[in-house]
Amino acid sequence: MERATKLVSIIIPALHRPDLTARCLQSLVQQTIPANDYEVVIVENDARPDSILKDPLPPNVRRILLEQNYGTTASINFGIATSSSKYVLLLNNDVEVQPQFLTTLVNAMEGEKDCAFTTGKLLSATDRKRIDGAGDALLLGGGAYRLGHADPDTAQFEKRRWILGGCGAATLFRRSVLEETQGLDADFFAYLDDIDLALCAHQLGYRGCYIPEAVAYHVGSATLGDPMHPKMIELITRNQLYLITKHYPRDILWSLLPRILLFQLLWFAFVIRHQHLLAYMCGVLTAGMSIGRSLRKRNRVMQQRRIDNRHFLQLLCASEKQLFEWHMSRPQHSRSTLLNAYFRVFKPLFDPTFG
16 A cells, blocks of 8 residues: 655654653654644664563554664665655654744745755753754864854854754755655764765755754764764764765865865874774774775766856855854854864865866
C-alpha cells in the first residue's frame, strides 16, 4: 500500500536515551500544525528492548529498529527513504521544540522557492536564557562553528538572514533538494554532516535561511556525554578533511591553502591541549585511507554543481564574515583562542576578487 504524502516528515535518529526521545515527542504533540499534516519516524540505532521507547507510540509516530549503530547520517537516510512528504525535518532526540516551531519553518520555506532549508534559534535545554546556536558558519580555512554558541540570549540574533548551514539537530529541508543530494553522506557518520549537506545544497544553487521566531531547546552531546569525547575529536578531525576535499574547487583550494593549513595547525594545538593526540591521529589516518572515495565524491559534486568558483568563494566569505562579527561581538574573555589566532593572521575577505 502506498504511503500517504504528508506535509512534513520528522526524522529522529536515536541511540538509546528513550527518556530524551519521550520528551522530544511530547513537544511535537504540542505543535500548532495539525497532527495529520506530519509524521514522525524514530530511527533507533543499536536497538535493544531496554534502550528504546516503550509502546504504545502516538498514532502518527512509527519507528525503524536497527541492529547496530549506523550513525546519524545513514540512520536519517533510512528514515527519509521510508517517508513521503514535501518537507523533511531533521530532529535530534535531545531537542524539544516550541509549539510554533514547525509552522514557522514551513511558512518561511513556502515563501522562498529557492530555499533548500530553514533553521531556527536553538537555546540550551539546561539554561534557556543561553544560545546553543543561531545557524552554522564556516571559515575559509574549513573550520565550522555554531553562531552564538554558549552566549546569553540578548536578542542579538533576532533578524532573519541567509546562512551557510543549519544545525542538524533541528533543521527543515525541502525533500526535493534531499533527493538531489541523495540524502546525507553516510561516510561522515556524525559531526559536520549537516555542514556537508548544506554545502551540497548551495553547490546546486539553493540557499538556507535562519528564522529566529522558530525556537527549540537542545541538550547537546547527549549521546557521547562528554563534549570532548575522543570519538568526537576523531570524527571532527576526519570530517573537516572530508569537507574540504569534497567541496573546495581546485583553484579555491590552492588559493585558501595557507588558511586551511593554519586552521589545521590551530586545531591540532587545541587537541593536544586537551590530550587527545591518539583520537586526532585516528581521524587523520581514516581520512587518508579514504582519500580515493572522497575524491570521487568531489568529482560528482563538481560535475553536478550549478554555481561557479566565484559564487562559492563569495558564499564562504559571507559565512566567515558572520563568524568574525559574532566572534568580535563577544567579551574578550569569552572569545575562542583558536579564532583569536586565526583572525590575527588572516582577516576576513569581505569583498573578494577571485580570478
